[in-house]
Amino acid sequence: MEKPNGGAAYWRATLGLLTTVLVLWFVVSYGFGILLRPILDGIHLGGYPLGFWFAQQGSIYAFLVLIFWYAARMNKLDREHDVHED
C-alpha cells in the first residue's frame, strides 16, 4: 500500500486533539465529580448539589459531547491531511 501523505503533521494534530479531549474528560469526572465535589456541592443546580450532579449526571452528558466533538474534529483533520477514507 502507498504511504499516506499525512505523516507526522497529521499525527501531531491528532495527539493535540486527543490531549484536549482527555483533559476535559478528566476535569468533568475526576475534577468536578470527585476532587472538587466538596466545594461544588455548596452551589445548587435546581435540587442538585453541583458536585453530586457532575458525578451522577453531568459527567455522562459531557462524555457524550466530547466523543461527538472528537469524531467531527477528526473527520476534518482526516480531510485536511488527505488521509480520509474513500
Place this chain on the structure above:
Amino acid sequence: MDLKLLTYIVVGLSFALYIGVAIWARAASTGEFYVAGGGVHPVVNGMATAADWMSAASFISMAGLIAFLGYGGSVYLMGWTGGYVLLAVLLAPYLRKFGKFTVPEFIGDRYYSRTARIVAVICLIFISFTYVAGQMRGVGIVFSRFLEVDIVTGLMVGMGLVFFYAVLGGMKGITYTQVAQYVVLIFAYTIPAAFIALQITGNPIPQLGLGGTVASGEPFLQKLDAVVQDLGFAAYTSSSMSTINIFAITFALMAGTAGLPHVIVRFFTVPKVKDARSSAGWALVFIAILYTTAPAVGAMARYNVHATVNSAVTASGGDLFATDSALLYEARPDWMRRWEQTGLLKFQDKNGDGRIQYYNDKNTSADFTARAEAAGWKGNELTVDNDIMVLANPEVAGLPNWVIALVAAGGIAAALSTAAGLLLVISAAISHDLLKGVFMPRISEKSELLAGRLAAAVAVMIAGYLGYNPPGFVAQVVAFAFGLACASLFPTILLGIFSKTMNKEGAISGMLVGLGFTFGYILYFKGIFITPMAENIPANWLFGISPEGIGMVGAILNVVVALVVSKLTAPCPDHIQHMVEDIRTPRGSGLAHSH
C-alpha cells in the same frame, strides 16, 4: 389479567422476537460470524454495543448499589460510561483500521509473538467467563421470581435461547438480536422510572425529578439526606469512601471498560474508521439513557423503602422515632410478602413489638444511640438485598401488572444480550486465535466456522453450569474482570498504538506484571481459592486503594515495566513500526478489512 400469565406472554413474545431476528440475520461466513461482515451501520452498532455492554449487573444491580451507596455509587456511573471516551479516542478507530477479527490477534500481530497472543487469550477467557457466569445467574433469578419456575428450568431456557442465536447467528445474528433486546430493556427500565419520578416529585423525567422537589416543596435530595441521616445512615449525597479510593475505582472501571474484549470487538463490525469513532458516541447515547436514569431509580427506591416502613417519612412534621410511625409487620404490603419468599428481603422482630424498625444500628454516635434507645429500638429489623431494588420497584410503587411483566422481560434481555456477546468472543478466541492462529494455521474457513460454533456451544454449557453452581465468589470476581482488563489488555493495546518502539519483550513482561500484581492483590484480600491473607479493610490497603480499584495501580506498573524492559531489549523490527504508522491513518481501512 393474572400477573404470572401476563409475564409469560410478555417474556414469550420477546423470545419470539429474538428468534425471528436471529433467523433473519444468520451468519454464513467467518467474517459474518466474527464481525458481522464489517458492514454494520454505526448507529445500529451503537445500539447493539449498548445492549452488549449493559448486563444483568447494569439492569438489575446497579441502581440498588447506588440506592445504598448514594454518592459513592457515582464510581459505577462515571466508571462505566467514561470508558467510552477512552475507547473512542484511544482504541476503537485504530483497532478498526488494523481490521482483524479479535483482540488477541491484534496483540499477537503487533508484538510479533505467539506468546503474547496466548497470554491475551488467557486474559480474555478469564474475563469473559467471570462475566458470563453472572449473566446466567441473573437469568435464573428473574425466571424463578417472575415465572415461578425453578432456577434449573430457567437456566435451561436461557441457555437454549442463547445457544440458538449465538451459535447459529454469530456476530451478525447477535448484533441484530441485541438491537431488539436494547429496545425491550430500555423501555422496561425507563417506564417504571418515569412513573415513580412522577409519583414522588411530580416530574415524569427521572433526570429532572431527581433534582426536583417533593410534595412539601423541599428539594427531593435534601429530603432524602435528612431522612437517611435521621435514621443513622450516612448522608445520601456525600461519601463514606476515601477520595483516593473513589478515584482509583472509577479509573479501574473506565480503563477496564475500554479493555473488555467483548466491547472492543464491537468496533470491528463497522465499515470505516470514522464510523468506529462515532459509533462509540452512539453506544454512549444509548447507554446514557439508562445510566442517567439509574441514579433517580436508586435514590427514589431508597426513599420509597423508607416511606413504606415508616409513615413519618412522608407525613409533614412526622416523628421517625414515634412508635406508630413504624409499619406493623402484619400490615406490610404484598410486594414485601412476595420478596420475603425469595429470601432477598428479611424481617426479624428484635424488640418484639410487631413493627418494622429499619435504621442503621451500626451508628455509634451518642446522640443517635440515645434516641434509638429511647424509642425502644433493639437493632435494625429489616434487611433488603441490593439486587431487588429495580425488580421490586414497580411493585413498590403500585404500578400496573404489565409494567412488572415488562421489567421481567427487560432483565432477561439485559442478561441474554451480554451473555451472547461474551460467548462469541470466547468462541472466536478459541477457533480463531488458538486453533487457526497457533495450532492449525491451515484450517479451512468452513472448518473454522464449525469450530467456532462448537466452541460457542461448549461455552454455553460451561456458562450454564457456572450459573447454576456459581463458584461462591461471583460478586468478588467482578472486581477481577475489570481489574484484569484494566491492568493487562488496556495498557498493552494502548502502547501498541501510541508507541512505535514498544517491543514484544516489553509488552509481555508488562502484561504479566500488571496481571500478576492485580491478581495477587485481589487474592490477598478477597481470597478466591484460599482464605484471605489480610482483612479487607482500608487500614490494610496499599495507598488506601481497595481491591476494586487496584487495577489502576496494576495498569501503571504494566506501563512502567513495559517501557523499562523495551529500552533494555532488542528494538522493535522495522516492519512492525511501519504497521503502527499505517494503523494511525484511516485511509485504506477497506483494504485492511478484506483479509
